[in-house]
Amino acid sequence: MESKRCPRCSVRKPISDFWSNAGDSRGTQPYCRPCQKDYLREYRKRPQHRAYMKRWRQTPKGKAAARRWLAGQWNKIKQDPERLKRSREASRKSYQKRRKNPEAMKRMAATRIISLMVKFGWMTRGACIVCGITDGVEAHHPDYASPLLVEWRCRPHHENVHHGGTEPEPNASVSTS
Ligand SMILES: [Zn+2]
Ligand SMILES: [Zn+2]
Ligand SMILES: [Zn+2]
DSSP states (O other): OOEEEOTTTOOEEEGGGEEEOTTSTTSEEEEEHHHHHHHHHHHHHSHHHHHHHHHHHHSHHHHHHHHHHHHHHHHHHHHOHHHHHHSTTOOHHHHHHHHTOHHHHHHHHHHHHHHHHHHTTSSOOOOOTTTOOOTTOEEEOSOTTSTTOOEEEOHHHHHHHHHOOSSOOTTSOOOOO
16 A cells, blocks of 8 residues: 655555645645644644734635635534534533524524634624623624624623613713723
């Protein structure tokens, strides 16, 4: 069987242990799969790469790719209850309860999408639209049918919307000094 030495871990491995690479004449990635994974993980952490990706995501091509990726994620999350089940917010029990509640399912999917957007830098957490604090803001969805449309609200001001809390809303006199 054809084999190749991985220059990263110095182990000779069968060619099937390497990912294929269309851009390379030998047809495979230079590193073996685990090494390639490691390498990419480290590479993506570099500030230069992050800055590059940030710029790229602003280009039409980058935006289109981001939209495609997100639409795919969104569909996966919507259609895959297993994935929702694994999501952090849902303990097993509350999941079973929420499963019968379509609104709660939509809320979980919408929340998940926003946390992914933030994680990948396509969205930045804003300040609370009511009081302007930036610590511990949460994404509030006025409409779960538009998962990307969010209002940032601090915990108390978020509670307001859902449970009619006691914090003053924007039109009440909030000191801005
Ligand atoms: Zn290797
Ligand atoms: Zn607030
Ligand atoms: Zn909310």
